[in-house]
Amino acid sequence: MRQTCLKMVYDLALKDERIFFVGSDLGAGTLDQFKKSMPDRFFMEGVSEGHLTSMAAGMAMDGKVVYFNTIASFLTRRSFEQNVVDLALHRANVRLIGNGGGLAYAPLGPTHEAIEDLAIMRAIPNMTVVACADADEMRRLMPQTVAHRGPIYIRLAKGGDPIASRGDLPFTIGKAIPMRAGEDALIVTTGITLKLGLDAAAQLSSRGLEAAILHCHTIKPFDAESLLSLAEKAPVIVTIEEHSVLGGLGGAVAEALAEAGFPTAKRFKRLGIPDVFPDEYGSQASLMKKYGITEQNLTETVAKLCTSMGGRRPQAA
Amino acid sequence: MGDNSAGIPASLDGRSRYLRKCIVRMLEAGGRGHMGAAFSLVEIIRVLYDDVLRFDPKRPDWKGRDRFILSKGHGCLALYSVLADKGFFPETEFSKFCKSDGILGGHPEHGKVPGVEASTGSLGHGLSIGVGFTLSARHDGAGHKVVVVIGDGESNEGSIWEAALSAGKHKLSNLTVVVDYNKQQACGSILEVQDMEPFADKWKSFGFACARVDGHDVHALRSVFSRLPLDPSKPTAILCDTVKGKGIPFAEHNPEWHHKNKLSPEDIRSLLAALGAD
Numbered sequence: 001m002r003q004t005c006l007k008m009v010y011d012l013a014l015k016d017e018r019i020f021f022v023g024s025d026l027g028a029g030t031l032d033q034f035k036k037s038m039p040d041r042f043f044m045e046g047v048s049e050g051h052l053t054s055m056a057a058g059m060a061m062d063g064k065v066v067y068f069n070t071i072a073s074f075l076t077r078r079s080f081e082q083n084v085v086d087l088a089l090h091r092a093n094v095r096l097i098g099n100g101g102g103l104a105y106a107p108l109g110p111t112h113e114a115i116e117d118l119a120i121m122r123a124i125p126n127m128t129v130v131a132c133a134d135a136d137e138m139r140r141l142m143p144q145t146v147a148h149r150g151p152i153y154i155r156l157a158k159g160g161d162p163i164a165s166r167g168d169l170p171f172t173i174g175k176a177i178p179m180r181a182g183e184d185a186l187i188v189t190t191g192i193t194l195k196l197g198l199d200a201a202a203q204l205s206s207r208g209l210e211a212a213i214l215h216c217h218t219i220k221p222f223d224a225e226s227l228l229s230l231a232e233k234a235p236v237i238v239t240i241e242e243h244s245v246l247g248g249l250g251g252a253v254a255e256a257l258a259e260a261g262f263p264t265a266k267r268f269k270r271l272g273i274p275d276v277f278p279d280e281y282g283s284q285a286s287l288m289k290k291y292g293i294t295e296q297n298l299t300e301t302v303a304k305l306c307t308s309m310g311g312r313r314p315q316a317a
Numbered sequence: 318m319g320d321n322s323a324g325i326p327a328s329l330d331g332r333s334r335y336l337r338k339c340i341v342r343m344l345e346a347g348g349r350g351h352m353g354a355a356f357s358l359v360e361i362i363r364v365l366y367d368d369v370l371r372f373d374p375k376r377p378d379w380k381g382r383d384r385f386i387l388s389k390g391h392g393c394l395a396l397y398s399v400l401a402d403k404g405f406f407p408e409t410e411f412s413k414f415c416k417s418d419g420i421l422g423g424h425p426e427h428g429k430v431p432g433v434e435a436s437t438g439s440l441g442h443g444l445s446i447g448v449g450f451t452l453s454a455r456h457d458g459a460g461h462k463v464v465v466v467i468g469d470g471e472s473n474e475g476s477i478w479e480a481a482l483s484a485g486k487h488k489l490s491n492l493t494v495v496v497d498y499n500k501q502q503a504c505g506s507i508l509e510v511q512d513m514e515p516f517a518d519k520w521k522s523f524g525f526a527c528a529r530v531d532g533h534d535v536h537a538l539r540s541v542f543s544r545l546p547l548d549p550s551k552p553t554a555i556l557c558d559t560v561k562g563k564g565i566p567f568a569e570h571n572p573e574w575h576h577k578n579k580l581s582p583e584d585i586r587s588l589l590a591a592l593g594a595d
Binding site for chain 2: 043052056064085
């Protein structure tokens with residue numbers, strides 16, 4: 001996903017003189033091609049995320065479209081005030097590309113795990129927040145980022161993520177994608193959890209339960225309209241994200257549901273990282289398993305909630 | 318630079334006193350404001366807009382304009398007085414300072430105040446934005462100047478020095494940082510809070526050409542600004558020795574006048590009296 005994203009920055013820059021690239025201290029070889037062919041628009045400026053965010057804002061305020069790439073935790077935490085004041089307040093056309101959103105940097109520990117990035121970036125007025133499911137979806141997103149007005153935070157996943165998105169479904173920033181129909185439950189996904197949702201829905205189907213899936217690649221602006229149109233008919237709603245359960249996808253869905261005033265009772269559950277710092281290393285997969293961000297836990301959670309609602313009960317697996 | 322027999326600062330000419338009176342009009346309207354910082358800045362901003370910067374108040378977004386950023390946004394009253402004087406907006410806005418129907422707030426906002434290039438107030442952002450402006454202009458082959466005014470207390474921020482590293486690396490000769498070196502922070506002397514000396518040497522070591530000047534001496538300011546860039550292969554830093562609260566004897570060097578939020582009519586009368594009759 002990262003390679004696809006950065007390759008597209010290069011391709012887009014070839015066609016648009018306004019596009020600048022800014023990096024802090026990225027791995028050797030990152031965008032060598034860009035540096036070689038467009039050196040006057042390539043800035044590798046060292047470990048100074050606060051400065052670079054403001055610098056990118058200045059470039060954007062002078063008419064440029066700036067893609068700024070570094071590790072997600074630094075991009076969101078270290079320069080949070082610059083994100084608010086220099087990017088969002090000025091509606092600067094800066095695209096923050098955050099490497100390793102979620103638990104991708106599990107072996108490196110909590111300083112590198114961006115587990116609240118969606119929540120804190122979502123809280124900033126004028127900020128757009130996107131988490132694609134895979135490289136294919138990234139390919140559909142990137143051309144739309146050039147003309148988009150205002151700053152965008154683009155969360156990258158670990159890389160090598162299985163393709164779960166579909167090219168036959170239209171992709172528009174801010175518009176969630178219904179991926180599957182189903183009357184027994186609604187599963188809401190963002191980023192790489194789309195794959196978990198699709199796999200869980202297949203499992204549930206084999207047990208006699210049909211779950212709809214809404215893929216929210218854009219966390220902000222949040223497509224509450226699409227959510228509520230599906231949630232209205234769903235007795236069970238479950239969100240799943242590689243992120244804290246506080247303030248991200250689950251938070252956005254909870255807010256919309258709480259204010260919707262549906263006449264019938266529903267069961268709702270957020271799956272994600274609880275309100276803790278991960279306290280062990282391992283891998284992205286091992287931490288996701290620890291926190292129940294898995295196809296299996298999603299399947300069982302939906303089945304259990306369907307049973308509690310007295311609707312169709314899952315058949316024996 | 319002593320005072321004359323009427324208690325009016327001899328060092329300030331009629332224009333400097335007029336601009337300060339504009340500041341007092343805003344202080345009166347809002348009942349509050351960062352007075353000390355604004356008064357230390359008046360001559361710096363005045364000379365920049367009178368003699369150095371190219372701009373068109375009727376076309377604030379004119380592409381060929383020089384860019385000015387007041388990174389120490391709390392000194393905005395000085396900027397507002399000069400921008401109004403230059404015709405960016407009418408002086409009638411002074412009476413709406415900090416009011417819900419006004420455009421002039423306690424910190425300057427881009428998009429709200431014509432002529433304000435960047436919204437500032439949180440310290441340590443403006444120089445980095447200026448680096449971005451300058452790099453963008455260099456790419457475009459544009460020759461306009463970028464001037465950023467920062468405070469000495471603001472220079473405590475690490476991001477100022479991140480920006481300085483970057484400006485030095487790129488040899489941004491079209492970028493000038495002007496330091497309002499009034500030697501007072503909100504809570505007292507910078508010598509006690511965080512001494513910045515050797516200040517000029519710091520800038521030089523980051524790759525800047527540096528000069529030091531009396532920041533209230535309009536002739537000295539004109540002279541140094543007329544030589545920009547001081548070195549055609551480096552960004553410039555001008556350290557301006559200033560006096561916080563300059564022009565008001567009871568406020569000069571007095572941290573109690575850094576910011577006031579309950580200015581009385583008596584306070585306003587005292588300020589105007591100190592500045593003398595028109």
